[in-house]
Amino acid sequence: MKVNSFWVQRSPWGHSFTIICSTESQYPGGSFHLFREANIAKSQSAVDLSASFSFPEADFSHEGKYSCVYEVILSSRSFRSPASELLVITITVHLQQPSIPRIAPDGQFDVGPQGSAIPWGHSFTIICSTESQYPGGSFHLFREANIAKSQSAVDLSASFSFPEVEFSHEGKYSCVYEVILSSRSFRSPASELLVITITVHLQQPSIPRVAPDGQFDVGPQGSVITRGHSFTIICSTESQYPGGSFHLFREANITKSQPAVDLSASFFFPDADYSHEGNYSCVYEVILSSRIFRSPASELLVITITASLLPIIGAAVSAVLLLLSVLIIILLVKRRQKQRNKETNLKCSFKKRGSANTYAGGSQDNKYEDDDEADYENVGT
Template identity: 70%
Template sequence: MSDLPSERITPANPFEYTTVDLFGPYKVKDEVRKKVKLKVWGIVFCCMASRAMHTDLVSDQSAEGFLPALKELHMFLDRLEKSKLEYEVSKHGTEWNWRIHPADSLHRNGAAEAAVRTVKQDLHNLGGNGVFTWVILQQPSISLSDPDGLFHVGPQGPVITRGHSFNIICNTDSQYPGGSFHLFRGSNITRTESAVSHSASFFFPEADYSHEGNYSCVYEVSVSSRSFHSSDSELLLITITVILQQPSISLSDPDGLFHVGPQGPVITRGHSFTIICNTDSQYPGGSFHLFRGSSITRTESAVSHSASFFFPEADYSHEGNYSCVYEVSVSSRSFHSSASELLLITITASLLPVIGAAVSAVLLLLSVLIIILLLKRRQKKRNKETHSKCAFKKGQATSHRSKNEEDDKALYENVELDESMDHDEFEQDYINVDSDRSEQDYINVDSDRSEQDYVNVHSDDS
C-alpha cells in the first residue's frame, strides 16, 4: 500500500485542503408546486486534514450548478476563525488548486467517498421513501441607511461618524410569508428581527467602535413545520470614524516686519516669525503636524486646541506652502483632520543693509561737497587777498605816476617860468643894449641870438 497523500497527514487550517464529490440524483418536490418533482444532486466538501464535511444540493452537474455550492462553502468558512483564515489567505492567496480524479479511480479520492457514504446513510435514515422536500431561499441583500446622512462610502464600505445613528436593512424576495432575519457580525448572531414584507431593519442609535466589523444577513423561514435558512448575504464592512474639523493656520511676527502680498505674507529675512494652528475639537489633547508641501516639518502638542511653530530667524529655506493637520487619539485609535488651507510664505531681503549703504553714500557725498565748498571758499579768499594786494600795488604805482606827472608839470612850469624870466632879462638887456648901440646892431644881434636861443629852448622843451 502506498503512502497517504501529504494533504492527509500535514496539519492545516479547516478546509485548507478540501476534497469534493457529487452523489445522487435524488427526487425532490417543490413546496410551492407540490405536484412537481425535480432531480437534484448532493455535493460534499470534505476537509482532508480534519475530515469535517460540508454538504449542499445542486440542481445539476454543470459548472453553473456547482458555483453556488462553492460560494456557500466560502460563506461557511467566513464564520470560522477569521484571524487564522486571513493570515493564511495573506500568506498563500485565495485561489484554489484543483486536482481532478478520474471517475473510475475511487481509491484516489477515498476521503470524499467515505463522506458520501456517510451522507447517503443519513439521508436514507431521514427520507424513508426517498422523496425529499426542497425549499430554495434566495440570498438576501444587505444595505445601510443613516438617518443623519453622516456617512460616506469608502473603498471597502460605508464609513460612519462616531456618535451618529445608522440602520442596517436586510431584504429578500421570498415566496413564503413571515420568517425572520438574523444579523451576523463576523460569525456571531448579534440581533434577530422579524421580517415585515420580507424586510427587517436593525437600528443602532449611537455608532461606536464596537459596532465595526463585517455584517451579513440570513433569512430563516418555517415551511411545513421545518425551518429553512437562506445563504448568507454579501458582507457589509462598516467602519466607525471620527470627523475632525479643518484646522486654521495663521502667521504672527513678533517684530512686525512683514506685510501681506497678493499671494500671502512676505517676511523680512533674518527676522523671527510664528505659524499658529487652531481647531475646534470636542476631544482633549492631540497634536498638530505642520506640513511644508507634502512633508511634515514639525509636530507640536496641542494646548487649548492650538499650537505655535516658532522660527527664530527667517531664511530662504523657509519659503513654501504651509498647512496644518490635527491628530487626536480616541479609544486607542488615531484620527486625522483634513489639511488646513495653504499659507504661502515668501522671504525677502532685509532693507537695513541697503539703507545703511544709502546713508553712508549720502554722508560721503555731503562730506565731499563740504570739502569742495571749503576749498572753494579758501581759494576765493586767497584770490581776494591777491586781488587786494595787486590793487594796492596798482594804486601805489598810479599815485607815484601821478606824483611824477605833477612833479614834471611843476618842473615844466618852473622851466617856463625861468625861461620867461630869462626872456624878460634878455629883453631888458636888449633894450639896454639897444639903447646903447645902434639900431642896425640891435637887429643883427637880436636876430642872431634870438634864433639861437629859440632853437635851444625848443630843443630843451621837446
C-alpha cells in the first residue's frame, strides 16, 4: 500500500488550506489519520480511498511537519500503512510595500526630481497607505534609519502632520506598515523614499526714486539731489518672514543697516554731499532657526549730487552791492572836491577885489567889504 499527500507547503496567515490524503489500497473502507509531528491532528473516514483535512483559518499553530497514515480494520484487527512522506507547512505573512505621496494636503509641496521643497514655517502632511490584506495594523514613518512618528492605521492609511516646518525636518522619509498576528509582529518592506527639503524664499525688495523732502530730481540717469539738502531712501518688501532687517548697499559695500518696521526701513541722509553719490540697493535679511537668509538685491537707485545755486547768487548780489557802494563813494568824493574848488576860486576873487578897494579910501573900502562878505555868505549857502 502506498500513501500520498498533496499540498502546497506555504499558506498565508488567516487563509484556509486543505491537506488531502489518498491511497491505492486494495482494502477500502478504512480511514486516514493526519499526523502533525508525532501526534494525530485529525482523523477522517476514507471516501473513495481519500480524505480531505480542512483548516478554515491558517494560524501559526498549524505550522509543522505533517504525514498521513491509512488504517483499515480486518476481522477486528487494525492495520496501519507506513506514514507518507512529510509535508512541511509554513504559515506566511506577506505585507505589501506601502505608498508615500509627494503632495501635501496644504499644497505647500514643490515636487521636483530631487524631492519635495517646503517653505520654512509652513505645515505639511505625509500620508502613508497600503493595500495589505491584514488590516488593524499601524504605520511607522522613518526619517533616515530612525522612526520619526508612529500612528495606527485607519482604513489602511495614516496621516503624519508637521504643523510648523523647521530645518530639522529635512531628510529622507519612508513608511513601514506593521501588523501583529498571533502575538507575532510583521513589518512590510519600506516604501520609496520621500526627500523633504526646507526652503526660504525672500522676495526682491523695492527701492523708491522719490525722497520725502522732495529734493529728488528724477531723470533717466537716476535721482539728482542738491548738495546740502537732506534725502531719504526707503526700502520695503512683501516677505512672508517678518522681523528681519534691511541693509543699504552703496556699490558692493553696506553703508547702513536698520531693523525692519512693518517690512520697511528708512535711511536718512541729513546733509547731501558728493561722497553720497553712487549706486544704491537694498537687501532684506532674516534669521530663521539660527540661520541667516538674504533676499536678492533690489534694483539700483543711482544718486547724483549737484551744487547749490544759492551761494553763487549770494556772491553775485554781494559783488553788485559792493560795486554800487564804491560808485556812490566815488561820486560823493568828486562832488565834495568840486565844491571845495569852487570855494577856493571864490576866496581868490574876494582877495583881488579887496586890494583894489584899498586905494579908493577907507569908507568906501568898508562898504565893499560888507558887500563882499554878503556875497560870500550867499555863495556858501
